[in-house]
Each structure stands twice: as C-alpha cells, then as structure tokens.
Amino acid sequence: MSSEKKGINTICTHVGELEDKTYKGAVSPLYMSTSYAFEGVDIKRYPRYFNTPNQMALSQKIAALEHAETAMIFGSGMAAVSTAILAFLQAGDHIILQRMLYGGTYSLITEQLNKFGIEYSFIDESRPETFEKAIRPTTRVVYIETPSNPLLTITDIRAFARIAKRHGIISLIDNTFASPVNQNPIDLGIDVVIHSATKYMGGHSDILAGAVACSKAHMEPIFQLAKNLGGSLSDYTVWLLERSIKTMGIRVKAQNENAQKLAEFLENHSDIARVYYPGLPTHPDHELAKSQMHGFGGMMSFELNEALDASLFQKSLKLIKSSMSLAGVESTVLSPTQTSHALLSAEERAKQGIKDGLIRFSVGIEETEDLVQDIEQAVAEVKKRQMAVQP
Numbered sequence: 090m091s092s093e094k095k096g097i098n099t100i101c102t103h104v105g106e107l108e109d110k111t112y113k114g115a116v117s118p119l120y121m122s123t124s125y126a127f128e129g130v131d132i133k134r135y136p137r138y139f140n141t142p143n144q145m146a147l148s149q150k151i152a153a154l155e156h157a158e159t160a161m162i163f164g165s166g167m168a169a170v171s172t173a174i175l176a177f178l179q180a181g182d183h184i185i186l187q188r189m190l191y192g193g194t195y196s197l198i199t200e201q202l203n204k205f206g207i208e209y210s211f212i213d214e215s216r217p218e219t220f221e222k223a224i225r226p227t228t229r230v231v232y233i234e235t236p237s238n239p240l241l242t243i244t245d246i247r248a249f250a251r252i253a254k255r256h257g258i259i260s261l262i263d264n265t266f267a268s269p270v271n272q273n274p275i276d277l278g279i280d281v282v283i284h285s286a287t288k289y290m291g292g293h294s295d296i297l298a299g300a301v302a303c304s305k306a307h308m309e310p311i312f313q314l315a316k317n318l319g320g321s322l323s324d325y326t327v328w329l330l331e332r333s334i335k336t337m338g339i340r341v342k343a344q345n346e347n348a349q350k351l352a353e354f355l356e357n358h359s360d361i362a363r364v365y366y367p368g369l370p371t372h373p374d375h376e377l378a379k380s381q382m383h384g385f386g387g388m389m390s391f392e393l394n395e396a397l398d399a400s401l402f403q404k405s406l407k408l409i410k411s412s413m414s415l416a417g418v419e420s421t422v423l424s425p426t427q428t429s430h431a432l433l434s435a436e437e438r439a440k441q442g443i444k445d446g447l448i449r450f451s452v453g454i455e456e457t458e459d460l461v462q463d464i465e466q467a468v469a470e471v472k473k474r475q476m477a478v479q480p
C-alpha cells in the first residue's frame with residue numbers, strides 16, 4: 090500500500106506490508122533466507138545489503154512514517170547513529186553536536202572520532218546562535234537530539250536545519266524520544282532522521298533495532314558504509330518490529346495523554362521539587378515544543394524534594410518498574426546517574442545539569458490513576474522509612 094495521504098495509524102498498520110500471495114494470510118510472510126539467487130533477478134539480495142523482502146518492506150513503512158523518500162533498518166539504535174554520523178565524515182572534517190545527548194552517542198563521539206582524525210565540538214546550549222558560532226570551514230555535519238535525554242530540553246529544529254542549509258552542512262537528528270508519531274523533522278528541514286527502534290517503534294521492551302530515514306541522495310553514503318560495517322537486523326526481528334509498529338500510533342498517543350496527566354500531578358505534588366516535561370506550560374521551551382511537535386511524548390524526568398531519598402523511592406515503587414531502557418508499554422523509571430549517564434564523569438553530568446537524585450520516567454499505557462497511586466504510596470513509604478532512621 091502506498092502512503093499517500095494516509096493517516097498515522099493507517100501507515101502504522103498497512104504501509105509496506107508484504108502480500109501473502111500463496112496462502113492469503115493476513116500478515117506479511119517472513120523470509121528468513123540469507124541466500125538468494127543472483128541470476129535472472131533485478132536485486133541481488135543479502136541481509137547485510139539491507140535488501141531482503143522483509144527489510145525492504147519495513148523500510149517503506151518507516152520512510153512513510155517520517156515523510157522521507159527512503160529508510161534503512163539497523164541492528165541497533167547505535168548502529169544507525171554510528172553509521173549515519175560516519176557516512177558523512179572523513180579525516181579533517183568537523184562535526185557539531187549538542188552536548189545533551191544520549192549517553193551512547195556521546196561516548197561514540199568522544200571515544201572514536203579522534204582515531205579517524207575527525208574533529209568535533211559540543212555546544213552547551215543547543216541554541217541556533219551557539220551552533221552558528223561554532224561553524225568552521227571544515228564543518229560537515231550538525232547533530233541534534235530533541236527532546237533530549239534525560240532533561241527533555243528542546244532544540245529548535247527549524248532554526249538548526251535552516252542554518253545548516255545556509256552553510257552547506259548536513260543536519261542529523263535523533264528522533265527517538267519523540268517517535269514519528271510526535272515529531273517529523275524532515276518536514277522541518279532536517280536531512281537525516283535517526284531512531285533507536287528499540288524504544289517507541291518496538292514499544293514492548295523486547296526488540297533491539299535502529300532506523301534511518303532521509304532522501305535517496307543522503308542515503309547513498311549511509312548505505313555504502315552500512316554494507317561495510319555490517320549492522321543489519323535479523324529478518325525475524327524485522328518481522329517482529331513490523332508487528333510492533335502496527336500499534337505505535339495508538340500506543341504513543343496513550344503515552345502522551347498519560348504523561349501529560351502525570352506531569353501535571355507531579356508538578357503540583359508538594360514532595361516533588363521539579364518536573365521536566367515539554368507538555369507543561371512551565372517548561373522553558375513549551376512554546377517551541379508546541380511549534381514543532383504533534384504531541385509531547387511519554388518521557389519526563391523529575392526530582393524529589395532534597396530530603397527524600399530518590400533511590401529508596403525507586404525501590405518502593407510497586408507497579409512502576411526500575412529499568413534500564415524506556416518507551417515500553419509498561420511504565421519504568423531509572424536513575425541517569427547510575428545507568429544511561431554513568432560513564433560520564435560527575436563533572437560532565439553537572440555540566441549537563443543532571444543531578445544525582447534525578448529520576449527519568451518512561452510513562453506506559455497503564456491507567457493513570459494506578460500510576461498516581463503507585464507514586465503516592467512510594468513517597469509515603471520513603472517518608473516512613475526515613476522517619477524511622479532519624480534520631
């Protein structure tokens with residue numbers, strides 16, 4: 090099915106599905122071959138060439154979701170991130186990135202680029218003026234992530250894309266936190282959109298995958314490097330990911346709604362010091378978020394009042410699980426200091442504004458009331474336990 094003028098849920102359900110011509114089954118057949126004929130065929134297929142039937146079909150769906158000409162699926166979000174970044178850079182080139190980045194991306198840059206002779210600059214405030222000032226004659230790529238992990242800062246996508254275009258710089262965005270349901274950066278002028286499909290696309294905390302969506306021209310170098318690096322995804326997982334994406338629209342919309350209500354609840358709670366959620370009018374970039382997102386997403390962070398032990402709070406939650414990853418249908422929390430940003434030095438974390446007691450909250454699809462109740466009982470438990478140990 091073509092994606093022209095189809096709504097998000099219809100794209101999720103139908104675009105790119107493979108027809109079962111033999112048995113007329115309702116879902117895409119799964120082709121697990123790693124070996125295909127090379128004679129008398131238009132495409133020489135091989136999983137690491139990213140062109141098996143299931144890979145190509147799902148790529149169509151992802152391209153449609155991101156309003157892109159084409160897309161590719163990777164074995165992980167980091168395979169997508171690293172391949173897309175390295176595809177446009179060579180020795181002597183320079184890349185500008187916002188400092189507020191997914192921990193793995195930050196490590197990729199700081200641990201690997203030097204050995205390829207690629208220079209990089211992080212901009213502390215992801216503001217368009219700061220970006221423009223950091224541009225050098227050798228700058229080839231700018232890389233942003235919005236909303237960011239874990240403080241949900243918002244970068245002005247249109248402004249970054251516009252400045253990049255003016256200077257002939259390729260713009261890349263990590264669109265994982267928003268998902269294609271809430272944000273379509275290509276419509277705002279961005280060249281290349283990257284996803285950790287492990288998150289909202291997979292949505293059930295059981296698939297590791299990545300995706301890139303862009304024009305055919307921008308995909309060419311990404312595809313050439315991808316074949317060399319070999320970060321493709323098993324067709325079985327591609328097939329599972331197709332199934333997951335069918336419900337992405339309704340899942341994410343439910344998560345948006347839940348997150349908005351919970352953010353408001355937390356903001357008005359006397360034991361909560363601070364809430365970071367772009368859907369709150371008190372978020373410093375709420376208006377900007379409104380201007381570039383269709384929904385504010387299921388991710389937020391918050392800090393308890395200083396007197397309350399954040400780690401004890403997380404242990405006291407019963408329904409909400411403490412978990413490393415995010416974006417599943419189940420609500421989870423984590424401490425960025427102990428997990429996603431553990432590899433950064435305390436100094437780096439402070440620079441990014443990540444306090445030790447910060448709690449990142451991935452809101453699931455449970456009933457809002459049950460989540461509220463769980464938070465209330467955990468706060469009460471922390472107070473009770475802390476009272477007990479005080480002299």
Ligand SMILES: *Cc1c(COP(=O)(O)O)cnc(C)c1O
Binds near residue numbers: 165284298
């Ligand atoms: C998880 C994540 C990644 C990395 O994806 P993996 O699938 O774990 O490799 C990149 N960016 C963001 C924003 C993420 O949340």
